[in-house]
Amino acid sequence: xxxxxxxxxxxxxxxxxxxxxxxxxxxxxxxxxxxxxxxxxxxxxxxxxxxxxxxxxxxxxxxxxxxxxxxxxxxxxxxxxxxxxxxxxxxxxxxxxxxxxxxxxxxxxxxxxxxxxxxxxxxxxxxxxxxxxxxxxxxxxxxxxxxxxxxxxxxxxxxxxxxxxxxxxxxxxxxxxxxxxxxxxxxxxxxxxxxxxxxxxxxxxxxxxxxxxxxxxxxxxxxxxxxxxxxxxxxxxxxxxxxxxxxxxxxxxxxxxxxxxxxxxxxxxxxxxxxxxxxxxxxxxxxxxxxxxxxxxxxxxxxxxxxxxxxxxxxxxxxxxxxxxxxxxxxxxxxxxxxxxxxxxxxxxxxxxxxxxxxxxxxxxxxxxxxxxxxxxxxxxxxxxxxxx
Amino acid sequence: xxxxxxxxxxxxxxxxxxxxxxxxxxxxxxxxxxxxxxxxxxxxxxxxxxxxxxxxxxxxxxxxxxxxxxxxxxxxxxxxxxxxxxxxxxxxxxxxxxxxxxxxxxxxxxxxxxxxxxxxxxxxxxxxxxxxxxxxxxxxxxxxxxxxxxxxxxxxxxxxxxxxxxxxxxxxxxxxxxxxxxxxxxxxxxxxxxxxxxxxxxxxxxxxxxxxxxxxxxxxxxxxxxxxxxxxxxxxxxxxxxxxxxxxxxxxxxxxxxxxxxxxxxxxxxxxxxxxxxxxxxxxxxxxxxxxxxxxxxxxxxxxxxxxxxxxxxxxx
Numbered sequence: 001x002x003x004x005x006x007x008x009x010x011x012x013x014x015x016x017x018x019x020x021x022x023x024x025x026x027x028x029x030x031x032x033x034x035x036x037x038x039x040x041x042x043x044x045x046x047x048x049x050x051x052x053x054x055x056x057x058x059x060x061x062x063x064x065x066x067x068x069x070x071x072x073x074x075x076x077x078x079x080x081x082x083x084x085x086x087x088x089x090x091x092x093x094x095x096x097x098x099x100x101x102x103x104x105x106x107x108x109x110x111x112x113x114x115x116x117x118x119x120x121x122x123x124x125x126x127x128x129x130x131x132x133x134x135x136x137x138x139x140x141x142x143x144x145x146x147x148x149x150x151x152x153x154x155x156x157x158x159x160x161x162x163x164x165x166x167x168x169x170x171x172x173x174x175x176x177x178x179x180x181x182x183x184x185x186x187x188x189x190x191x192x193x194x195x196x197x198x199x200x201x202x203x204x205x206x207x208x209x210x211x212x213x214x215x216x217x218x219x220x221x222x223x224x225x226x227x228x229x230x231x232x233x234x235x236x237x238x239x240x241x242x243x244x245x246x247x248x249x250x251x252x253x254x255x256x257x258x259x260x261x262x263x264x265x266x267x268x269x270x271x272x273x274x275x276x277x278x279x280x281x282x283x284x285x286x287x288x289x290x291x292x293x294x295x296x297x298x299x300x301x302x303x304x305x306x307x308x309x310x311x312x313x314x315x316x317x318x319x320x321x322x323x324x325x326x327x328x329x330x331x332x333x334x335x336x337x338x339x340x341x342x343x344x345x346x347x348x349x350x351x352x353x354x355x356x357x358x359x360x361x362x363x364x365x366x367x368x369x370x371x372x373x374x375x376x377x378x379x380x381x382x383x384x385x386x387x388x389x
Numbered sequence: 390x391x392x393x394x395x396x397x398x399x400x401x402x403x404x405x406x407x408x409x410x411x412x413x414x415x416x417x418x419x420x421x422x423x424x425x426x427x428x429x430x431x432x433x434x435x436x437x438x439x440x441x442x443x444x445x446x447x448x449x450x451x452x453x454x455x456x457x458x459x460x461x462x463x464x465x466x467x468x469x470x471x472x473x474x475x476x477x478x479x480x481x482x483x484x485x486x487x488x489x490x491x492x493x494x495x496x497x498x499x500x501x502x503x504x505x506x507x508x509x510x511x512x513x514x515x516x517x518x519x520x521x522x523x524x525x526x527x528x529x530x531x532x533x534x535x536x537x538x539x540x541x542x543x544x545x546x547x548x549x550x551x552x553x554x555x556x557x558x559x560x561x562x563x564x565x566x567x568x569x570x571x572x573x574x575x576x577x578x579x580x581x582x583x584x585x586x587x588x589x590x591x592x593x594x595x596x597x598x599x600x601x602x603x604x605x606x607x608x609x610x611x612x613x614x615x616x617x618x619x620x621x622x623x624x625x626x627x628x629x630x631x632x633x634x635x636x637x638x639x640x641x642x643x644x645x646x647x648x649x650x651x652x653x654x655x656x657x658x659x660x661x662x663x664x665x666x667x668x669x670x671x672x673x674x675x676x677x678x679x680x681x682x683x684x685x686x687x688x689x690x691x692x693x694x695x696x697x698x699x700x701x702x703x704x705x706x
């Protein structure tokens with residue numbers, strides 16, 4: 001029996017086989033690695049988004065939104081950074097225009113505190129409005145949800161005054177302070193008395209009448225949950241009046257430019273959130289009309305002409321919040337308080353009982369589907385959207 | 390020669406796959422298939438409950454979560470969170486019940502104390518204590534540490550949920566970012582729909598000082614994040630397992646035998662079939678199921694077994 005002789009050709013064949021085997025093993029490894037689910041998809045920066053030709057380019061005016069702690073300006077479908085994230089745990093959030101549209105108040109949130117800043121609309125000329133940082137952890141303060149009064153003379157916001165009776169009772173109250181030069185937080189006025197250990201009162205919207213709409217958190221004995229209601233208080237220190245029922249758990253109120261409609265997010269204490277609007281007569285809300293349901297909708301903001309609302313909601317399971325537009329039907333002259341069977345929810349409280357039936361009742365315009373304006377971005381859903389003509 | 394080539398090709402491909410799944414296999418043997426309990430099932434446990442749940446029969450899982458910072462000796466942790474989950478594959482119904490961590494009960498190891506403290510005697514002691522007091526049979530259990538939960542949520546790309554109310558806490562433990570396990574920091578998780586990464590989701594489920602319901606409110610938030618994680622987990626496939634295992638490292642233990650891939654696949658499939666919120670029932674043992682008392686100088690939660698046990702009988706058997 002003769003042993004096979006090793007020839008150059010045979011050696012090359014064995015070598016080739018060995019290479020193919022090694023490649024095959026590596027390929028199997030890489031194939032599996034490439035078939036991992038993209039669970040944590042990287043979001044693009046808004047400046048990388050190609051949006052110029054989309055419906056976003058037709059949004060009128062200027063919007064400000066926050067992604068990754070950076071404040072972005074959106075004009076004609078193009079994003080540009082206005083205030084870059086300070087770094088570390090610090091972020092910019094919750095921008096709001098001054099009534100004349102020439103300045104912005106923005107929250108700078110740091111590791112243990114947050115402060116309000118005034119900027120021009122290009123993010124320059126900063127003025128620090130509050131001084132909430134302290135070296136002692138529990139002596140720091142939060143300031144969130146800034147909003148200017150319609151005449152621009154007062155700045156409203158939520159602030160956590162310390163409870164001398166219980167250091168664990170950290171709750172936000174609505175405060176206001178003058179916006180005149182030289183004014184300081186020492187002149188601030190407390191507007192609301194929050195319910196202890198609930199998170200408190202947030203998201204103030206000052207009204208031309210001098211009152212304030214805000215979100216109040218209370219403990220609901222029926223559901224054993226802390227739920228939210230939209231409240232109205234006529235003056236500082238006065239007991240507020242609930243505009244929505246506690247079981248609806250509504251928050252994030254946004255008043256239309258004409259002051260006659262209130263947009264809000266309602267969760268019912270559940271996971272999904274609906275975007276709703278209701279007629280506001282200055283003291284009570286009419287039945288709510290559900291505009292968007294089945295999404296984690298957040299932060300409604302009215303267009304300057306009141307014809308639509310932008311809001312934030314995730315894009316599929318990826319979880320990044322995108323900008324959406326919901327056209328809003330024009331308000332019916334008298335029948336906006338008349339419920340329609342399929343899209344209204346009539347649990348608002350304090351609604352006046354009509355003395356006469358509203359006639360005639362116009363058929364409400366059918367709702368159009370919300371339009372997704374961005375994709376692949378990752379907007380901060382706890383930050384408000386500022387929109388000015 | 391051709392046969393040799395083909396056999397070699399298949400073998401090398403399998404070797405590549407084996408290398409890919411090696412961390413899973415190692416973890417499956419090291420961290421899974423842990424003993425179920427140190428004591429026999431209670432006399433009055435649910436009759437007919439299978440010791441190892443098959444695909445079609447209902448089964449009960451005890452989820453435990455712990456602070457595992459340096460306040461404690463290695464492996465000796467309290468259970469900050471205990472959630473009993475009853476899964477019925479036939480009806481596709483899930484019941485989640487949070488056990489208050491301060492619930493004052495007799496321990497399986499002897500004596501009385503808060504139910505979270507019995508974990509110092511091991512996972513099995515916690516399981517047996519739950520079985521004896523709640524009069525049920527726990528089919529499987531799983532334990533996760535703080536860092537493991539943070540890493541898992543980050544691996545999943547975070548969670549999307551509607552946080553219920555502002556969660557504000559001036560004395561939140563800063564133990565994950567400090568060498569001093571007793572250091573603290575301020576947290577503020579703002580309310581509303583949002584996306585939370587691992588560290589902020591942990592703040593949401595761990596903070597309790599500023600909640601009017603204290604541990605009960607925290608339990609509701611824990612269940613909420615668990616459900617949000619389940620939503621994300623619907624997308625997981627087998628190729629994701631090495632990454633998940635790497636994220637857990639020593640932060641996860643379970644009695645599930647994860648080397649049983651067939652059963653694991655059927656559980657993932659079951660999770661994906663439960664999509665309607667009405668299929669998931671959430672229970673927190675608020676008063677009158679529980680009361681409060683001070684025993685040996687410590688604030689404790691006292692069980693009202695005359696109400697709890699019928700509830701358990703109804704929901705967990």
